[in-house]
Amino acid sequence: xxxxxxxxxNEAELARLNQPISTSSSSSSxxSSSSSSxxxxxGTATGNPQMTNPLLASAGFGNGENTNPDLIAHLxxxxxxxxxxxxxxxxxxxxxKHISIDDQICLLINSWCELLLFSCCxxxxxxxxxxxxxxxxxxSLAQAKSSGLQACIERMLNMTExxxxxxxxxxxxxxxxxxxxxxx
Numbered sequence: 382x383x384x385x386x387x388x389x390x391n392e393a394e395l396a397r398l399n400q401p402i403s404t405s406s407s408s409s410s411x412x413s414s415s416s417s418s419x420x421x422x423x424g425t426a427t428g429n430p431q432m433t434n435p436l437l438a439s440a441g442f443g444n445g446e447n448t449n450p451d452l453i454a455h456l457x458x459x460x461x462x463x464x465x466x467x468x469x470x471x472x473x474x475x476x477x478k479h480i481s482i483d484d485q486i487c488l489l490i491n492s493w494c495e496l497l498l499f500s501c502c503x504x505x506x507x508x509x510x511x512x513x514x515x516x517x518x519x520x521s522l523a524q525a526k527s528s529g530l531q532a533c534i535e536r537m538l539n540m541t542e543x544x545x546x547x548x549x550x551x552x553x554x555x556x557x558x559x560x561x562x563x564x565x
Contacts, residue, residue, distance in 0.1 A: 452520075452528045459514045460497060467496050471562060491565030496558060502540040503554050509545075512537050 471477050471489060480488070504513040511519040512534055525534035549557075 452524065453530075455518075456514060456520070456530075459518055463497055463500065463515060464493060467493060467500070470558075474559065474562075488562055488565055492562050495561050495565075498537060498540075499558065499561060502537050502544055503549065505537070505541045506545045506549075509542070510538065512541065 468489060471485070477485065501512055501514060505511060505519075508519060511521045513519050520530070520534060522531065522534055522538065525531045
């Protein structure tokens, strides 16, 4: 199974993904001429049409709600780094290397999201009201509200509170991560 193309973009795809698009309804000829002027203006929800990355728009972050594209792009970069660490962690598991490469890839594809969210929640046990994305990088519920991520962060905070209430230790955390990985 060849999946390398899933995380590597060619230059045309990168240019398309980094090009801001307007979320308001306008003709395609007007959109191309006005996108550069509104992109330089910042595109806010009041007055100017909000500009967003097509990748973020496809994830539901450009649908007119008050979003902060810089914060969301930063969160995507942090998630990318954390995913790299998750893959490294999986490769360090004693029996994981004995599983066929295709099965390793399938396990990671089917569990990366749960592993990423679970890791963030566990790291955040000591910081009530905030989710630690990575070392020194946190997001509060107020920041989440301003970025359109309120529902997701509320659920993560609830999970974090439950982990703290249950006093989950490091060994239980790692065991649960292995269960999440292998149950996918």
